[in-house]
Amino acid sequence: MNYLAEKKSVLIVDDQPQNLQLAATVLNPYYRLLFAHNASLALQAAEEKLPDLILLDIMMPDMSGYEVCILLKENETTKHIPIIFLSAKADEMDILEAYSCGGQDYVTKPFRPKELIARIDAHISLKVQREKIDRMNQELLASNNQRDKLISFISHDLRSSLKSAYELLKSTLEKYANLSQQQQVLQLEKSCGTLAHTLELQMELLTWAKNQLGKRHFHFDYIEIPGTFEKVLHQLQHQLKAKEITVHMEAPSSQLVYGNPTMFNTIMRNLLSNAIKFSKQKSEIVLSFQLIDEFAEISVKDQGVGIANKHFTDLFKADSNFSTQGTHGEKGMGLGLDLCQEFVTKMGGKIWVKSELKKGSQFFFTVPLHPIVMEKTNA
Structure with a gap:
């Protein structure tokens, strides 16, 4: 049978x-x-x-x-x-x-009919089990790749944030003896603020990593655009100061979008961090925002080294070997961009880039304004 x-x-x-x-x-x-x-x-x-x-x-x-x-x-x-x-x-x-x-x-x-049926059943059952094992192996491999990507991503973001905190504390110690008491308090407050942001970032990343590895549902909520811009700029203030880069924000005083706060912060931090890496000394970065239908379109534009058209698609690939150094020899190019694309997609948006060699790059991404838009996009 x-x-x-x-x-x-x-x-x-x-x-x-x-x-x-x-x-x-x-x-x-x-x-x-x-x-x-x-x-x-x-x-x-x-x-x-x-x-x-x-x-x-x-x-x-x-x-x-x-x-x-x-x-x-x-x-x-x-x-x-x-x-x-x-x-x-x-x-x-x-x-x-x-x-x-x-x-x-x-x-x-x-x-003999019964013998033939029994042999057919046995071999088809073996085939079904083999296919099941193959699927499990593929899922395990994908899980290991995801884990490696998580480790790389978390170490990258934490290293960057901890470096900022370290540089501020080092600067504070070097100048501390020559500062007035009021200036000393201000410098310590800045150091505490930077460390607080680093701790917050660590908690965000660990929560996100748990969600990824545990395949849990992500929490979505309304996100304030100006507040997020200010938060990310604060986290990267020392990289900006080191290159004397000014940031011009073209954003409304109050605007909400709908998505995952950790994902959104990570996207902004990576795009702005890359813009700083590849910007020239004393140049400008523009953070812009506009409403297009049911989405917010956000962009980060720099006046840096630019990217050749042939590399555009490689930027968002996890397995791409494309890499280059920043204007001050900073490591990497696009570390986290594949995850940015993953995050943008999960929130129902899109990400793309426009660039010209020696003239700079502009990264764009969209985020839904309301839950119903994200649901329709991901359906």
Whole structure:
């Protein structure tokens, strides 16, 4: 009996109509049947229909069953389909050749119906289990890749933020003795503020990492644009000061968008950090905002080194090897941009870039204004 949960498909290949009819009578109650009366039709049906199993005769006029089996096993599309030879030839050498060319089993004619069904069930069940294991291996590999990406991303952002906190404290200590008491308090307040932002960033990233690895649902809420801009600028103030870069904000005094706060902050921080890296000394970065239909379009524009058109698509690929240094030798290019794209997509938006070599780059991304827009976009 066939105990599989659903009817699986079996391709029966035989050049004798009476043999096809006999096999169909026995197997029809248990399987979805496909038929081919020669080798050419068998190869075509196997590739187009992808049956769960093939019953293959050996003696056929245009090509032997052995040759058909070899061709099926050499084809990437059909090589995993189990093949049972069903033949009147019972010689030991014939059976050995059937196994050597890739067959999984051999049944002699006249066959016993229950035995044939049992063997078909066994091989289809093995195929189903093998496919399940392959899927699990792929999921495990994807999980490991995601974990590695998370570690790289978190270490990148934390290193950048901790470097800012360290540089501020170092500067404070160097100047501390020459500062007035009021100035000392202000410098310490700035240091505490920077460390507080670093701690907040760490908590954000760890929460996000838990969500990613645990496949939990992300929390979405309304996000204030001006407040986020100010927060990110504060986190990167020392990189800005080191290059004497001014930031011009073209944003309303109050505007809300809908998304995940950690994702949104991370996108802004990465885009602005990259803009700083590739900006020239004493140049300007522009943060702009505009409403387009049901979305907010946000952009970060610099006057830096620019990017060649041929590299645009590589910027957002996790497996891309594209890399270059910043204007002060800063490491990397685009670390986190693939994650920015992932975040923007999860929030229902898009991300893209415009750039010209030696003239600068402008990164754009969109965010929905309301929950219903995000739901429609991700549907």
